[in-house]
Amino acid sequence: MPRISEPTVAEHRARQLRTLLDAARALVAEEGIEALSLAALARRVGVSRPGLYEYFRSKDDLVAAILEEELPRWAALVAASLDGPDGLAGKVGAYVRAQLEVMTDGRHAAAVALVEHALAEPARERIRDGHARLLRPLVTALAEGGVPEPELRAELIQGIVDAAAKLAQRRPGDSGAIVRAAVAQAVHGLGG
Template sequence: MPKISAPTIAAHRAQTRERILAAVAELARTQGIDEISMTDVAAGAGITRTALYNYFPDKAALLLAFAEQGTAGFVERYRAALLGGASPAERLSSFVRFQLEALAEHPHPAAAELGASLGPDAYQKLADHVEPMQRLLVEVLQNGVEEGAFDPVPAEPTARLVLAMISAQRVPIQQGQTALDEAHRLVTSFTLRALGAAEEAGGGERAARGRA
């Protein structure tokens, strides 16, 4: 059983929690979200089942924390990395890029899969947690319309459609069927055409990669 060394009890708990969520990620990849058991997670994290319950009282709480980990900090990362003075097309491209990178780096299951495992109450908590990402995309779309770069569109339903296209790339990216750059190009090009916007060669890539 792996040991966790930390200078304080709080640090030890934080390390253990990270180990637990890493175990969930590995199990989600290898056996699917519905097949994950608390016993398997405890074994993967190198702790006892009793200790696991000290962190998460049930599977729903565990999966909710797992999903939240994948979305934490997205809005801050996006705003921090986006180049100043970026065009609406570049802002949209950056949003798509960051979302796809999250799928590649943190292979979390789709919301529908989590919904089946979480139950309605926990699933609503998950929906509330990811809502800021949708609000950010709505803001990107609204700004594009106001600046005359995008055709007038209903921002909220359009944002849902864009997020659905991004989510559809999850399995192809994680299974190596589609490269991240290819998925980014596909979703961004399709969306910009639908919005009546001209693509800006290289602009989206610059904005998405503009990390100081």
């Protein structure tokens, strides 16, 4: 039986899972999504590959676990950002700014890269649920603001955010201008 480093097996497993997820995020942030594999993660943390199977059956499970852990924190940050501003334009602007801040900071770089990863359907379904939590505060703000089809409009605003995040990653020196343009586009369309 392997040695445990915590008072209970459950605490040991929770700590080991945290270590594995942190190492996987660091691996993606440093080397890109292509570098993420169960073998690479095992080497990085000094765990046998069969030992990883106790936590993840596949790379898809690993990717989904990283995103499932990150999405609730991300959703809480986004929801909190919409609590402050008054009016629909203020709330939409806050949503776009909060999303872009999260999507372009280094801490979340792995999660953003992993969202692009081609996952099998069960893992994609788990991520869609988390993504819906991210959109919920915006959908609510749009509905309360009398915007027709708030779910559709929220998805379209998220499309602006996604495009702006990709552009900001390619042109980090222009991130301020990109954020301002994305907010203006989401709030005012081409007229703003």
